[in-house]
Amino acid sequence: MIKPLLRLVGAALAFCCTPALAQPFPSTYQPLPSEPTLISNATILTGDGQRLNDASLLMRDGKIVWVGSGETPAGTTVIDAEGRWVTPGIIDVHSHLGVYPSPGVSAHDDGNEMTSPVTADNWAEHSVWPQDPGFSRALAGGITAMQVLPGSANLFGGRGVTLKNVYATSYQGMKFPDAPHGLKMACGENPKRVYGSRNQAPSTRMGNVARYRAEWAAAQSYMRDWEIYDIKVSEGDKKAKPPKRDLKLETLADVLKGEVIVHMHCYRADEMLTVLDMAEEFGYQVGTFHHGVETYKIADELAEAGVCGALWADWWGFKMEAYDGIQENIAIVDRPENGCAIVHSDSEEGIQRLNQEAAKAMIRGQRAGMDIPEERAIRWITENAAKSLGIADQTGTLSPGKMADVVLWSDNPFSVYSKADKVFIDGALLYDRADPALQPVSDFELGQLQEAQ
Known part of the structure; x- marks a missing residue:
């Protein structure tokens, strides 16, 4: 089991890492x-x-x-x-509507800030185009809420945003009220391919992990700096100077405080286990592994750690890390005790028929001898999805x-x-x-x- 968030960062979590500011870009949804x-x-x-x-x-x-x-x-x-x-x-926890809208032209290519492997300061909502025709197509498929994420080119891609699927002039008019942000992270082939092809780091899986750990360590130091500053202020030190605000580290600090949920693009079982160890090292909780073609190999470990798997019904084999997939994956991850299986789309077309994607996963589980009635399978696109996004108290x-x-x-x-x-x-x-x-x-x-x- 991943240890409590206070494990390593200690009392620093009690302090805010920035001056008292109103939440920027608030939801105006009515x-x-x-x-x-x-x-x-x-x-x-x-x-x-x-x-x-x-x-x-x-x-x-x-x-x-x-x-x-x-x-x-x-x-x-x-x-x-x-x-x-x-x-x-229906709730889709992995969508790129609005940041990769239709028509699919380069002018609309706003989902991946491929300029650095660490872009935790980016917020997907600042790329969302509310007029994307994909929103209405998803509505016709029963989608009432979704998480829009940045792409997976970077180790830390930025913050995702949960939206109500309503028509609005601005993305703020769609923001799900009181929904926490998600932090999009990616492991495996994508970051090492994007930056390795430029002769930059990371170019290997070990390079991926080394950079994650360096950034988490920097976030812990950032929090300690703010803790020291807050102590000085509380003791009446009028000469105390606040640390320089760092928006990348601020996002990571919010993860360490439990205020931002980690949504991690990861395919291989061995890499997911490494990520769980890293989360324990730095005292944060992984919320959901996305895509997770090999999650069936570690279903018990995910259930024990309280981590969801947001998965496809049958996409596999399109790259090496996606090769070892089985169609019973979702049904196996849905452990009777504490399992949290989710069907996601990652597709402007798949989001229109997420109910059918869940049906495929249900049938495959049934054919393998599992007792999966409709009332259980519907949770994969409703209750479990809401849990993953931190909105289960509302929908x-x-x-x-x-x-x-x-x-x-x-x-x-x-x-x-x-x-x-x-x-x-x-x-x-x-x-x-x-x-x-x-x-x-x-x-x-x-x-x-x-x-x-």
Whole structure:
């Protein structure tokens, strides 16, 4: 088990590494107006392992009021969902929408700052283009929230951002309220290929690890410098000078304080174990390994360490470190005790059918003899994804009091024929397959359509 965050950095964690400042670039997200809505007579997968047949769900004031059965207030819109299924909104923990938007031209290539192996001071949200048509395509696939990450060229790629999948003029209008940042890290072939090809370091896996450790050590020193400064100030030393602010080390210090979640692109089991040892050395917690083609080899170790695996259903073999993949990977990582398996996309197309990707992983597990019903598999794209992003207290399950992020499916969502009929975000109907007026497109697309006419 990874030791507590205070293990090595000690009392320094009690101190803030920068002067008291308001959180920069705050979320300005406001839920859209909604009306009380009852979905009745549906098969409901609650996202926390329950399946309710012929059940109902009430949404009001942007929240889930009750699931199963209960009182319906006067004036409630009623949707008869007989023969249809309801799930929480789908959450993709690994997306590049907005930072690699459509159309895919070089002018939109904003996801990888390939100028240094350490770009922890970069924030993906500053590249997000809210008019990316990919957001509406994802909404039609039932995606209500996602984490947008920088690319994987660098050891420390920068901060990711969690977004609500709503239309807004600025990315701040999409930022999921109170969601912690993620730190995108990458191991293996990508960093050593990018910088080795330039005759720069790192050019090997050992070079990767050496640079990680150097940066974590620097972050610890940075925190100690601030601790010393804060002590001097508390003792009345008016001549005390604060350390120079370092935005890269500030991000790493926030990881050490447990305020930023590590999301690590890593394929091989041996490298993931090395990263877990490094996390123990420096006293931080790895949140999620992404891609993790070989996570099935260390499923018990991940469960013991409390680390999620955000994985593909069946992508493998496109480079050497992705070669040893099996289609039962996700099902094996979903250990009965403390397992945290997630299906992610890493694709502007895959995000549109994440339910089908989960279905593929579920079927492969079943064929291998594992007991994986729909109510368990749905957690891979709802509850577990919310846990990975630090937002499970707000969304991810159809629990009373949580955000009314809800998808009404035409059929079993694990069927290739099923489509999202209606998608609610905070109780507001944002997408309706039967209503062209609720199949919105971005301003960018509207301009293109006008030009075509």
